[in-house]
Amino acid sequence: TAVKANLGLSFVAYSSLVSMFCWSAFWLVSAVPTLYITSGCDAQARACEKEANGLVVFLLLMSYYWTYQVIRNTVHVTVAGVVGTWWYVPTEAASFCSRSIGDSYFRSLTYSFGSICFGSLLVAVIESLVSMVRNLRESGDEGGVFLCIAECILHLLQGVVEYFNTWAFTYVGIYGYSFIEAGRNVVTLFKSRGWTTIISDSLAQSVLTLVSIGVGLITAIICLIVSYSRGMVFGDELGASSAAFFIGFTTGLVLTNTLLSLVSAAVNTVIVCYADAPLEFSLNHPRLSEHMYDGWAKAWPDEFRYQSSSSYR
DSSP: OOHHTTTTHHHHHHHHHHHHHHHHHHHHHHHHHHHHHHHTTTSSSSSSOOOHHHHHHHHHHHHHHHHHHHHHHHHHHHHHHHHHHHHHOOOGGGGOOOOHHHHHHHHHHHTTHHHHHHHHHHHHHHHHHHHHHHHHHTTTOOOHHHHHHHHHHHHHHHHHHEEEEEEHHHHHHHHOOOHHHHHHHHHHHHHHOOOOHHHHHHHHHHHHHHHHHHHHHHHHHHHHHHHHHTOOOOHHHHHHHHHHHHHHHHHHHHHHHHHHHHHHHHHHHHHHHHHOHHHHHHHHHHHHHHHHHHHHHHHOOOTTTOOOOOHHO
């Protein structure tokens, strides 16, 4: 309902989609020649004098993932700000292009941009390390067992950091705290409410992730078809197919994830606001508050201990 009342947020999401597409194209045409040159490859890239420099590969991967995370989290913080305004002051966030959209977007690119970049960097470093370790393991070099263990540890660490970032950025968007302070405050909030089970049961992100993976697979198949129909097969056929599939899948996954972050950010913001300010919700949106109370009391009878909206009134 909050997003429908501020459908101008779709422009923010689609602009981020365009930005991500442009960045992906720019990164590809910059990264591939850089790797060819630093590896001493010939003009046809059939023979290279040496292996790709690990530091160069890591920096290129980190630049891509970091920019991707910054664009995505900027949308997240903007949506959190708009939904937070709708929650507390609905008159300021009740039109297609309400003032809250411009104000929230401006804050995310100015006052909160440092927090966005810092939190995004943490995830980007881990994602880059995961990609490098995975490539080393799949290349069949020695130390496969240790590389597999390292990849599992990095995946676990990535999940923890991304989970923390999700709620921290929501708090940044609503209240304007710094990244570290926002993360600390939101963890304290959920612990004080006893809502760890409630936020762990949220299925919204899982559904959106499955949609992104599905679009990524479709894009990968289309990329394979286009590459073969245009004769864009260089060197080993299996390697060329893998490269086309990987590029298509990654591009589709990243672009779809950026767009669907609009939905996930709104869901997370509602959960944070409901934990922090149920009375304001009851006063400003009584009918929705009743629906929310009935649904949550039925789903989590032990963890959910709020009074009903009618009791507040």
